[in-house]
Every structure is written in structure tokens, then in C-alpha cells.
Amino acid sequence: MVINYCGNSCFKIQSGKLSIVTDPLPRFKGDIVLLIRAPEESEKTQWPPEANQILGPGEYEIQGVEVDGWSAKNGTTNYVATVEEMRLGFLGETGDALEPGVLEKVGNVDILFVPAATSAKVIKQIQPKIVIPSYKKPEQLKGFLKEMEQKTETQEKLVIKKKELAPGTKVVALKA
Numbered sequence: 001m002v003i004n005y006c007g008n009s010c011f012k013i014q015s016g017k018l019s020i021v022t023d024p025l026p027r028f029k030g031d032i033v034l035l036i037r038a039p040e041e042s043e044k045t046q047w048p049p050e051a052n053q054i055l056g057p058g059e060y061e062i063q064g065v066e067v068d069g070w071s072a073k074n075g076t077t078n079y080v081a082t083v084e085e086m087r088l089g090f091l092g093e094t095g096d097a098l099e100p101g102v103l104e105k106v107g108n109v110d111i112l113f114v115p116a117a118t119s120a121k122v123i124k125q126i127q128p129k130i131v132i133p134s135y136k137k138p139e140q141l142k143g144f145l146k147e148m149e150q151k152t153e154t155q156e157k158l159v160i161k162k163k164e165l166a167p168g169t170k171v172v173a174l175k176a
Contacts, residue, residue: 001084003111003158005174009036009092009134011113015083018063022090022113032062034069036092037076054079070105078102085162086110094122110165116144123148129165132158132172141173 002014009023012030021030023037033053052062056077060067067081076092089109094102096119103125106112112128116135123131131148135141145152154173 001086001160003132003160003174004156005132005134005176007176008136009115011132011134013083013088018065018083020065020081020083032065032067034067034079034081034090035077036079036090068105072102073099078105080106080109086160086165089113089126089128091115091118091122094118096121098122098125110162111160116140118144120147120149123169128169129167130158130160130170130172132174145171145173 004012006012006025006028008025010025010028011022012028013020019030020032020034021028022034024030024033031052035053035055054060054067054069057069057071065081065083067079069077069079072078072092074093078092079090081088087109089106089112091114093115106126109126109128111130111132112126113132113134116133133141133144148171150171152171152173154175156175158172158174
């Protein structure tokens with residue numbers, strides 16, 4: 001699996017010929033599009049019609065990828081997707097605490113994608129093996145790393161296999 005950060009809350013996850021894109025910017029295309037934040041009507045026309053757009057809560061299976069989505073209080077949709085036998089969690093803004101029931105829905109995730117504003121307390125509750133923050137400004141990433149008490153260099157992409165996942169939680173910072 002190859003993971004790239006495209007900016008804002010947009011990630012591209014490549015698994016063989018299949019690609020998953022979250023909150024895509026116009027120039028990024030994917031076979032499966034996960035919309036964490038509610039899109040503006042004008043944005044919907046920017047995505048290719050052949051993409052499988054997941055616009056909200058529900059259970060989906062697309063091209064062998066199982067996706068479970070549920071609404072958050074702030075109007076976003078959180079997701080868990082299973083790809084290459086790894087569980088990927090995608091959270092919108094959570095603040096300092098998880099909403100009731102979210103921990104049970106997220107379950108055991110291997111890789112967690114979160115906004116840099118997410119509290120370390122929330123991440124410690126979920127206990128992913130890898131957490132990848134999204135950010136708009138470098139200062140947000142620095143603040144996230146400080147709160148997580150981890151130092152890491154930003155990298156272009158993450159290439160990972162299930163057998164390479166180590167115990168504990170590691171922060172991976174990707175360049176946009």
C-alpha cells in the first residue's frame with residue numbers, strides 16, 4: 001500500500017490498481033472517493049463520474065474494499081475501510097474527546113488519518129499503529145507532533161505492508 005498526502009484533508013491510498021481518495025482536490029482522482037466533510041454542490045461536479053463516491057454514513061463494499069461510515073456531530077462523516085487486510089480509520093474534527101460510541105465503531109485500526117487539530121488524548125484512546133495527520137500550515141503539524149511527543153521527519157509517501165506494522169503508535173508526517 002502506498003499513501004500520499006495531497007494537502008488539506010486529501011489523501012490518496014494506492015493498493016495495486018485501486019486508489020482511494022479522501023476529500024479530493026480537483027486534480028486528484030480515485031476509484032473510491034470518501035467524503036469526510038460535506039461537499040459544496042459545485043465541488044461534486046469536479047469529480048470524475050466513474051468514481052465511486054461515498055458521500056455519507058452507511059456500509060459499502062466497492063471493488064473488494066469494505067467501508068463503514070457514520071455521522072459525526074460536526075457534520076462530517078467518519079469512516080473505517082479495510083484494504084490489504086489493514087483497517088484504515090478516517091476521522092474529521094474531533095476536538096478533545098471522542099463522541100460516545102465512536103471508539104466502538106472505529107475498533108482496532110492499523111492506520112488512522114486525522115486532522116492535526118486532533119487531541120493526543122483521542123489518538124491514545126484509539127491506539128492505532130500509525131497515525132497520519134492532515135494540516136493546512138506547517139505550524140499545525142509542529143503542534144501536533146509536540147502534543148504527540150514524537151519527532152519525525154516529513155516524508156514524500158508511506159509504503160507499508162501489514163507485516164511491517166509495529167506495536168505502539170507511530171506518527172508519520174507526509175509532505176503535501
